[in-house]
Amino acid sequence: MPDRIRRFLPFGWLAAVCLALSSFCAFGEDELIRFEGRQVQGGMIIGHAPAGSSVGVDGQPVLTTEDGRFLVAFPREQTDATTVTLTLPSGRRLERSLVPEGREFDIQRIDGLPQDQVTPPESVLERIRDDARQARQARERRDARADWVGGFDWPLTGPITGVYGSQRILNGQARNPHWGIDIAAPTGTPVRSPAPGVVTLAHPDMYFSGGTLFIDHGHRLVSAFLHLDAIHVEVGATVDRGEVVGTVGATGRATGPHLDWRMNLGDTRIDPALLVDWSDNPDAEPR
Structure with a gap:
């Protein structure tokens, strides 16, 4: 193997390892984002994000708990999507679109x-x-x-x-x-x-x-x-x-x-x- 290739090989391995770790961490962050509750008109759900994330709902910032929980509500008449924007501690920015199920009202x-x-x-x-x-x-x-x-x-x-x-x-x-x-x-x-x-x-x-x-x-x-x-x-x-x-x-x-x-x-x-x-x-x- 030529010396110039041998000299740069460790750097290639290092880059590959860093890329793999970055992908793994990003996947781990995604796994921490979830929602619980009834996603229906008039409902409220609890969002979960990695601790330290910043969260916005339809462009407005919302409060989060120390462990990354936050609230999302759906009006009675809503039929379109609510957009939840998350800025994770790593700096990644993600969006989730949430559409409530319809209900029949008396x-x-x-x-x-x-x-x-x-x-x-x-x-x-x-x-x-x-x-x-x-x-x-x-x-x-x-x-x-x-x-x-x-x-x-x-x-x-x-x-x-x-x-x-x-x-x-x-x-x-x-x-x-x-x-x-x-x-x-x-x-x-x-x-x-x-x-x-x-x-x-x-x-x-x-x-x-x-x-x-x-x-x-x-x-x-x-x-x-x-x-x-x-x-x-x-x-x-x-x-x-x-x-x-x-x-x-x-x-x-x-x-x-x-x-x-x-x-x-x-x-x-x-x-x-x-x-x-x-x-x-x-x-x-x-x-």
């Missing part, structure tokens, strides 16, 4: 109602706008807490009388969809926090939702509890899983005592029913 048409049962009177519109402002403000926290990692329990058990995504059309006018899950229970029944969190709103009497409580579980994931008869915690309080935070009522625009439990990831309204174990509520019929 639509109810009611005609012949008096107009005051369809549109709120002018005298309360300013109050309604102020309620909405307070709710938006309470959801704006960008807290690195990740109290959602342990999952969610039912805040109480009982029959389900209203579901996420259902919608009424009153006198031909489409109302906003129902954004929560209604759980029937007698007035005064304890309501427990489904996961740890921080109280960001505790309002005794909003126009539509009556006694209203928000608990922030971190990463902009917020539980809302509506129509409460009593609220036992104050804004800024840290609550534990299972802690009693209020009681069931029929305050606001409610036809009877029940809890309306809603969840938001940022501005996206998601279905709490997809995040709980239905076997823990024997009075409920799974949907």
Whole structure:
């Protein structure tokens, strides 16, 4: 073998080894990227990336845990893909396209109602706008807490009388969809926090939702509890899983005592029913 070839041979082997190691590491990083949960309209999934990765969802940066977990939500009406962009610790940039499965939502048409049962009177519109402002403000926290990692329990058990995504059309006018899950229970029944969190709103009497409580579980994931008869915690309080935070009522625009439990990831309204174990509520019929 000529000397000039022999001299350069070790460098060739070194380059080959480096290339192999690089490919192996890249493959290893790809293997760490995965998603868990129900990828459906109104659903939320947990993404897993290598620790130290930066993550964006549809061009917006999202928080990640120290071990690389993050949240992705799908709106009720979404039919196209959500793009998740990941910048890995190695500097590699990857994209994943996630398309939610469609769902059928209940639509109810009611005609012949008096107009005051369809549109709120002018005298309360300013109050309604102020309620909405307070709710938006309470959801704006960008807290690195990740109290959602342990999952969610039912805040109480009982029959389900209203579901996420259902919608009424009153006198031909489409109302906003129902954004929560209604759980029937007698007035005064304890309501427990489904996961740890921080109280960001505790309002005794909003126009539509009556006694209203928000608990922030971190990463902009917020539980809302509506129509409460009593609220036992104050804004800024840290609550534990299972802690009693209020009681069931029929305050606001409610036809009877029940809890309306809603969840938001940022501005996206998601279905709490997809995040709980239905076997823990024997009075409920799974949907």
